[in-house]
Amino acid sequence: MKRKLYTVITFAKLNTKRYFRDKTAIFFTVAFPLIFLFIFGGIFGKSGDVSFRIALINQSDTHIATTFVDEAKKQTKLFKIDDEATSMAAAKEKMNRGELDAAIVLPKEFGTTQTGAKTPTGTAQIYYTQNNQTAAQTLAPVLNAALAPINAQFTNTDMPFKVAAEQTNDKGLSAFDYTFAGLLGFSLLGLGIFGPVNVFPELKKQGILRRYSTTPIRVWQYFTANMISQVAIGLFAMTVMFAVAIAVFQLNVVGNIFELAIFLALSIVTMLGIGLAVGGWARNERQAAPFANLVTFPMMFLSGTFFPRFLMPEWLQQVSAFIPLTPIIDGIRLIATEGKHFVDILPQLGIIGIWVILIYCIAFRVFRWE
Amino acid sequence: MLMKEAKDILVVKDLKKVYGDKTAVDGISFTVKKGEIFGILGPNGAGKTTTLEMIETLRPIDGGEAYLDGVNVAQYPQKIKSLIGVQPQSPAFQDKTKLTEIIELFAAAYGEKVNVQEFLEDVNLTDKANSYVEQLSGGQKQRISIAAALVHSPKVFFMDEPTTGLDPQARRHLWELIQHVRDRGITVILTTHYLEEAEMLCDRVAIMDSGKIIALDTPKALVKELLGRGFKKAQHVEQANLEDVFIDLTGKALRD
Secondary structure: OHHHHHHHHHHHHHHHHHHHHHHHHHHHHHHHHHHHHHHHHHHOOHHHHHHHHEEEOOOOOOOHHHHHHHHHOOOOOOEEEEEOOOOOHHHHHHHOOOOEEEEEEEOOOOOOOOOOOOOOOOOOEEEHHHHHHHHHHHHHHHHHHHHHHHHHHHHOOOOOOOOOOOOOOOOOOOOOHHHHHHHHHHHHHHHHHHHHHHHHHHHHHOOHHHHHHHHHHHHHHHHHEEEEEEEHHHHHHHHHHHHHHHHHHHHOOOOHHHHHHHHHHHHHHHHHHHHHHHHHOOOHHHHHHHHHHHHHHHHHHHHOOOOOOOHHOHHHHHHHHHOHHHHHHHHHEEEEEEEEHHHHHHHHHHHHHHHHHHHHHHHHHOOOOO | OHHHHHHHHEEEEEEEEEEEEEEEEEEEEEEOOOOOEEEEEOOOOHHHHHHHHHHHHOOOEEEEEEEOOOEOOOOOOHHHHHHHEEEEOOOOOOOOHHHHHHHHHHHHOOOOOHHHHHHHHHHHOHOOOOOOOOOOOHHHHHHHHHHHHHHOOOOOEEOOOOOOOOOHHHHHHHHHHHHHHHHOOOOEEEEEOOHHHHHHHHOEEEEEEEEEEEEEEEEHHHHHHHHHHOOOOOOOOOOOOOHHHHHHHHHOOOOO
16 A cells, blocks of 8 residues: 555656646646736726716806816716716717716706706706616716705705715625636636646557556556645645735635635545546547536536626526536635635535545546556 | 476467457467567558557457466456566657656556666666656657666566667667666567567567468578578678668767
């Protein structure tokens, strides 16, 4: 047994060494996911606020209208004002193209005092397309709120009922937390599936695996060696991703690092099983590639790699919960950013456990050395 | 009988391999003596490689049996694997692996730890010890491959067309190496296309055609038998050929 383990350890050690000498491999496992991290981190990284792109068309020249526009421009968190759309026609065109969510028009009489009235009045008009009802529903109260201080100036009364908003110190999950867990999932697909699926047919083509089969090494030894080296490589790649996410995107890791590392190792082993099954079965690239795509695409789109699963319809969420990558991505997020422990994520661990057994049973059965 | 058992390292009886309706190996029988260099000759598709692969446990045996060092090949493939060393037709190794690591890796495949330098010395590759395998020439790759196949001191060493694609210097060097392996008491079984190679290197040769062994003897005896049947070459044979000229002009020194 000791000799059999020596075989495993030596193969694992040399696999790992080879990886760190191979710049292309490092690029695809570390740099490639990092590029995605920067792209997606840039999109979702800012904050979780709803942002609208609007046109603000001021047709009035009153002081009140100008004050309103200045106030609106300060609300950068809520909406972004398009500087180019200054006429209704231009705004409409942009709205139709989906570039703008709504147009706010201050009509000519906005802020003027009508005959017989004591105070100046005006109605700001929100225009929106059929597809953008949410924008209007959100903007109307926002604009009302923006007008409140102006109203108060004229009516000079203190409103009896108010809503006060205050930030708590607990940091809720931001969109980036979801994005980051998803990106780790994407990186796992590369490490566990695309890597072996590309490498194995090549090793078979050159007769390298066939040569191993003339030695007494067993499939389980070869698989275990690959698991160990891939876990080592994967943990290295993920450590880099966590470091960048923490340093650049203020990711807040609250979970137990030790539990996280074990969970990530388990995740790598799970995904590697799929890679070993497909790459180990395929005789050549032509067999491997379509099969790999068939297996990875559902995971890529349904497990929450690029967009969170809570955006999916209910039935799809329920179905996709059982895809192997889903409990992995959920588990990473639950441990890393929500500080959950293994006892809290037993359902996820259960699904992963079942998959690991199933996947490796298949992988052992279909593996061929040539 | 007991004497014969001890002397024959490989006994093949009525060995068969069938692919669909094509019989690749058609019931061949032969024995290989301990410590000899045994050649299997034949045109492409004669069944040489398939025969080797069955004995190497790489292909299932469809009929007949083979005993290597008294062990039934079909019954105990795992045991056979530790008794044999295999040199494939075109040896390949994973890139970014140093030569020392190749020896380490193959020794580990047999569960062993060896003195790596010693093995590199055997095949004249000590100065390349820390090079990556992809930086080697064809001849050097053959040599590291031989070293890798011998890490566990096998009893029988199988080589499939070992000198195909090598230049004359590298080929001569490889012949010496093969003889050196034999001198260490390892039985060598090889296939080849080159008849002068078989003549020079092999103690006995089997000539295969269409899955059958059509002749088996020492090269000398086979030639004698042919001459005895009144065979004469059409062309007058000189005492040297073009290869001798080439070696005379370019020297025997290795070029890699």
